[in-house]
Amino acid sequence: MADEEVVLLSVYPSLYSMRVRIALAEKDIKYELIEENLTVKSSLLLEMNPIHKKVPVLIHKGKPIVESLLIVEYIDEVFDPARRTWATMGEEQEAAKKEFIESLKILEGEIGDKTYFGGETFGLV
Structure with missing residues (x-):
């Protein structure tokens, strides 16, 4: 994962993940989408969100941001x-x-x- 890369850990039917995807699209932010299997959670998800182990998780510059509303606020502030x-x-x-x-x-x-x-x-x- 590159230092400047934006990665979104997501699950397709999640409305919370969709909220983040819409925010990224509105800001025209290029990102890598990683679809998670919540039955068998990936090591990346467990590492980036060890407390709740849920999606969405936005990873920017190697740092995770969790909770969709916080992610949208972060996107708005950082990419403004x-x-x-x-x-x-x-x-x-x-x-x-x-x-x-x-x-x-x-x-x-x-x-x-x-x-x-x-x-x-x-x-x-």
Whole structure:
């Protein structure tokens, strides 16, 4: 497993695993998918989640993240273009800046002349 590689230990019918797969797809993150057999758990799963021995488990830079909501939060924070503008350097930082600016343009286009994202009144959005 390479140091920068992203690996997802998953089971196809798991809704919790699907939540993580959707988050990875939305961020366009390349990852290796390893389908687990929960009847005969792999040594990798037992090593990465020794307490609960469940999926999903996201492995990033050799470190495991468990529990689907925590994984989705991690994906959002670590792979966010705004964070990458200050956490990286060189070409990767320039690409992150461009991606972040494009995201802001999309958001600005959606807001338009409205006072708030959801309309003219303050709301949950």
